[in-house]
Amino acid sequence: MVERLAVHWGADVSLARRAAWLHDITKEMPYEEQLQLIDEHGIILTGTQRSKKIIHAFSGSVLAWRKFDEPEEVCGAIRWHTTARRGMTLLEKIIWLADLTEEGRDFSGVSKIRDLAFKSLTDALIMGFDTTLSVLISRGSEIDANMIEARNFEIAGKLKGTEDEKNRFKQ
Ligand SMILES: [Fe+2]
Numbered sequence: 597m598v599e600r601l602a603v604h605w606g607a608d609v610s611l612a613r614r615a616a617w618l619h620d621i622t623k624e625m626p627y628e629e630q631l632q633l634i635d636e637h638g639i640i641l642t643g644t645q646r647s648k649k650i651i652h653a654f655s656g657s658v659l660a661w662r663k664f665d666e667p668e669e670v671c672g673a674i675r676w677h678t679t680a681r682r683g684m685t686l687l688e689k690i691i692w693l694a695d696l697t698e699e700g701r702d703f704s705g706v707s708k709i710r711d712l713a714f715k716s717l718t719d720a721l722i723m724g725f726d727t728t729l730s731v732l733i734s735r736g737s738e739i740d741a742n743m744i745e746a747r748n749f750e751i752a753g754k755l756k757g758t759e760d761e762k763n764r765f766k767q
Contacts, residue, residue, distance in 0.1 A: 598694040615673035622655040630655035644738045653678040680746035
């Protein structure tokens with residue numbers, strides 16, 4: 597999925613491959629070690645980001661940089677692969693979507709998101725955010741503010757596009 601998406605959207609395939617390979621690199625690392633890595637790097641996490649499901653994205657980005665000397669694009673894609681963020685780069689979008697829809701995921705709508713990812717990254721992201729947020733809400737889980745901002749950003753971009761289209765036809 598990652599490589600196909602990278603080729604399809606013109607992203608750097610080797611960086612995409614590296615980010616995909618490394619994105620969960622600290623998932624099995626003891627929690628305290630992850631916290632230490634992040635602290636040493638000067639990243640300040642919110643309470644929500646300190647949750648076990650999210651923290652590995654932050655610690656993973658630090659380790660990818662320290663241990664493998666990965667470039668900023670790869671570290672960013674690792675850092676935002678769980679929460680997403682406002683104004684993601686192309687590589688960050690691809691890694692977020694590929695992680696959400698990776699083989700073995702069978703939540704309702706997953707195949708629609710996979711298809712959409714090759715048609716419109718914006719639409720795929722919005723559907724991905726909506727699906728993820730519904731699941732988090734139904735479980736009574738916390739929601740990282742970055743995901744809300746990421747969703748607002750993509751929706752605003754889409755509306756702006758629509759507005760521009762409308763204006764274009766008025767002239
Ligand atoms: Fe992960």
